[in-house]
Amino acid sequence: MASIVKYRNLSKNQLGGVIFGCTNNTTSECITKKLFGLPAQHFSYVKNIEPGLPLFLFNYSDRKLYGIYEAVSSGKMYIDSYGWTSDGSDRTRYPAQVQIRVRRECQALSETLFKPIIFDNYYSQNHFLFELDHVQASKLISKLTSLAFAPSVYTPQNPPKLLSAKQMFPLSIQRKESQAPERPYFTDDFANSDDPFGALCNPDDSLCLNGDNPLMEASLANKNAEPEENDLIYMNLKELARHSPHSAAAVTGKSEEVTYMEDVVLEHETCENGMSTLGNRNNERPYHSLDSYTTISHLHREMEELKAFKQEQTCKIGTLEKKLAEAELEIQRLGKVCMRFESVPETSMTVGAATGNETPVESPDLNESIFLVGGYDGVSWSSALHSFSPVNDVLKTLKPMFSVRSYASVAKLNKELYVFGGGDGTLLYDTVESYNPVNNQWTSRPSLNRKKGHLASAAIHGNIFAIGGGNGVECFSDVEMFDSDVGRWISTRSMLQKRFALAAVELNGALYAVGGYDGIDYLMSAERFDPREHSWTRIRSMNTRRGCHSLVAMNEKLYVVGGFDGIDMVPSVEIYDPRVGTWMIGEPMKQSRGYSAAAVLKESIYVIGGVRANEVVLDTVERYKEGEGWETIQSRSVGQRTFASAIVFHTD
Incomplete structure (x- = not known):
């Protein structure tokens, strides 16, 4: 049964941002053309997009939110009538379009991080509405900005020496040892059965991002910091071989399995030095018992289990650290809110203070x-x-x-x-x-x-x-x-x-x-x-x-x-x-x-x-x-x- 497309029906003044759905197929076209699009039915709110409005991209393949993007045109129909088609001969299935630019490059937000911010938009476990009000958009921008990649430093000719403090200040202060006058510089700034468009799209025609997106690639860059798998396996095999229960070295000398294991380790070390001795070793040891191969297989399986366990623990630690950082920021924010509430007489309290709506009941004098x-x-x-x-x-x-x-x-x-x-x-x-x-x-x-x-x-x-x-x-x-x-x-x-x-x-x-x-x-x-x-x-x-x-x-x-x-x-x-x-x-x-x-x-x-x-x-x-x-x-x-x-x- 075809699902019904849902909207928040926010007015132009209420619209604070828009999330565009995507997968991993058409990033190059999106980025090179600087164009996002949605099916025609979504034009009911895309038409409310104006230059400067914050935009975000939800990748349905990895369920992460990417940004921060910004509209540089109004939302229109058919800016590119043949976008995201295989050979440009068919009319686009995503005519509700807007031209964009990258406002700021940030690490992607996992769904566990952005879902609480737009929780009210979720109408099922995996589906949410793409229209954001001003409060939601502002919180998403703040969250993404906290994970922004370090911006390149740009400097005026012979700038004043007002330097960046961890990218927090475009102009901050430092005194030279010479005490000469200082000068400022400033830094600036759908791959599965779940379809976020319901009956409007299928997994093959979803507008999306792929691995060419520099924001997505950068968010995964820290994976390269992990040691090579072969090195981990080698180190653990060496240690396990030394303590193998099959070893009888302490009584009768080395068993064949242990000797074979040490040969494997030695071959690894020799190959690392650029000297392959596999052929020679096969000549020296033409026969190995079946038990030795069984032992290797068993040890390799245990290594894989250890690696999986380590990755799981690392992931959990990372999640807990993020939650702790978020909790600290939330405590700071609530502390400021409490101070403001304490300073406001009851007669001047606003709906915004009570409900989270940013619009006050009465205008200021x-x-x-x-x-x-x-x-x-x-x-x-x-x-x-x-x-x-x-x-x-x-x-x-x-x-x-x-x-x-x-x-x-x-x-x-x-x-x-x-x-x-x-x-x-x-x-x-x-x-x-x-x-x-x-x-x-x-x-x-x-x-x-x-x-x-x-x-x-x-x-x-x-x-x-x-x-x-x-x-x-x-x-x-x-x-x-x-x-x-x-x-x-x-x-x-x-x-x-x-x-x-x-x-x-x-x-x-x-x-x-x-x-x-x-x-x-x-x-x-x-x-x-x-x-x-x-x-x-x-x-x-x-x-x-x-x-x-x-x-x-x-x-x-x-x-x-x-x-x-x-x-x-x-x-x-x-x-x-x-x-x-x-x-x-x-x-x-x-x-x-x-x-x-x-x-x-x-x-x-x-x-x-x-x-x-x-x-x-x-x-x-x-x-x-x-x-x-x-x-x-x-x-x-x-x-x-x-x-x-x-x-x-x-x-x-």
């Missing part, structure tokens, strides 16, 4: 909250969006972004929050997405002209400017402007200087870009862009070189906060008054920090998280108010975070 976007918490890269109320110390979870995103930039345009660029710790993005706080929804927007991270941004007169940054090879002076009327990013007047890990802000209709790294040195210089003249001009330089700092505007002045000066993270603050045209030294923060998130809320500057000089991810918040100075806020809700972006979303 836009005039009381700072939005925190993405980042890194010391364990994993994040796609999360939170609203933080410093007054009540309440952190609300909002709908996450489509992508894990850190060291990106944010700006406000047309009552929406735009997030662009950045990366996931390995790969850099050109993608852009916007968030509407009214309906708690994200929307994909036109991409930047090229991939970049550690850039800055500001919005002026209905346009967003994406400023500077870098791609891992070079630092940029480029500036791109998003024209909402045209609906795309347009290259505009470049800065006078290349600036990576800079900071920028709008004040009185002008755009200011401050500090950063130009590929050689950290910078004290600053520039001002006047959209009326459409040109950049230099302004007075700061007193301190700095990059990965924060810049905010408050009370008609610019405040530059913290950062890295080429040697250390610094707590220093400088204040620029455009009316006077000079930088003044301000009161320093309580804590040295860089890569922090900063925003102005109700005439106060809030600096959240960041990294200090010993690569510790901070969980503290500092507040500055004119006339009162800096104070540390004892926040229990924010937790550790760095490489995040912050913005205040006023309703005016």
Whole structure:
């Protein structure tokens, strides 16, 4: 009886990812064409796929999940009308298609590891639904990322010496013995009767992966670390021969069986030295008793049993170690959740906190909250969006972004929050997405002209400017402007200087870009862009070189906060008054920090998280108010975070 195809029927806004079914037959075509497909009936949700959506591949042959992939096109019918056919003459049986790319290469997840994450999708012992909500997709990405292969290190020309700490930081800190100014580098980022498509497919026409998939091959690479079977057999035969119960050497000398066994061992040793003596040994020993062959067979069988037992024990140990690691991570996660729950009054509890649904019951007060976007918490890269109320110390979870995103930039345009660029710790993005706080929804927007991270941004007169940054090879002076009327990013007047890990802000209709790294040195210089003249001009330089700092505007002045000066993270603050045209030294923060998130809320500057000089991810918040100075806020809700972006979303 034909089985019924089941769907979750998630809407486009609810869809957080898609799993594509596969086996071991057509990887080359999938990878070379960068195209995935499913039978036509699955177009009901494939049509909801948009660029940037996470994708995964479940290999039905080994029941493992591979990723992380990402859609680079919308889900469509018949992108390739003849894909996965024997000679290209027949119409494809998998017309619901999407073009893809590899977001990050990770080891495969066995079903025992990913099944608990998507357990609600299982409708039988071996069958599950392919549609993932945002929570499931985010957890799968986090799990796969924890098993990611070490990314290649890419370095800008003459980079600043901010080195990777076990691939956790794209920019971290180390001091040379010479104490010379240091410079940043950044790293980036159906073979059986069970048919997951039910009556839609059979074992011969399943779209799948085969052994050519580099992700699958790499996940099995550590098998080569095991000793050769012949060497194990040889070692054990040698030992068993020495202690064989048939041996009578202790009484009457060596038995024929023992002598034969020693000859076998000797032949093995001789052959290992490149000298085959088999013919000579046959001449010397033309006859062996039947018992000797029986003994060899018996010993060989015992060896196979020992090997099987060893493999079974190794597998069990590996499974237990993984479970232990997962338990430790889960304990850490639950500890953070408990701290947040303790800090949230009962009246502000959300459905997301009670049921796991990420959508809050009530929207945050836009005039009381700072939005925190993405980042890194010391364990994993994040796609999360939170609203933080410093007054009540309440952190609300909002709908996450489509992508894990850190060291990106944010700006406000047309009552929406735009997030662009950045990366996931390995790969850099050109993608852009916007968030509407009214309906708690994200929307994909036109991409930047090229991939970049550690850039800055500001919005002026209905346009967003994406400023500077870098791609891992070079630092940029480029500036791109998003024209909402045209609906795309347009290259505009470049800065006078290349600036990576800079900071920028709008004040009185002008755009200011401050500090950063130009590929050689950290910078004290600053520039001002006047959209009326459409040109950049230099302004007075700061007193301190700095990059990965924060810049905010408050009370008609610019405040530059913290950062890295080429040697250390610094707590220093400088204040620029455009009316006077000079930088003044301000009161320093309580804590040295860089890569922090900063925003102005109700005439106060809030600096959240960041990294200090010993690569510790901070969980503290500092507040500055004119006339009162800096104070540390004892926040229990924010937790550790760095490489995040912050913005205040006023309703005016």
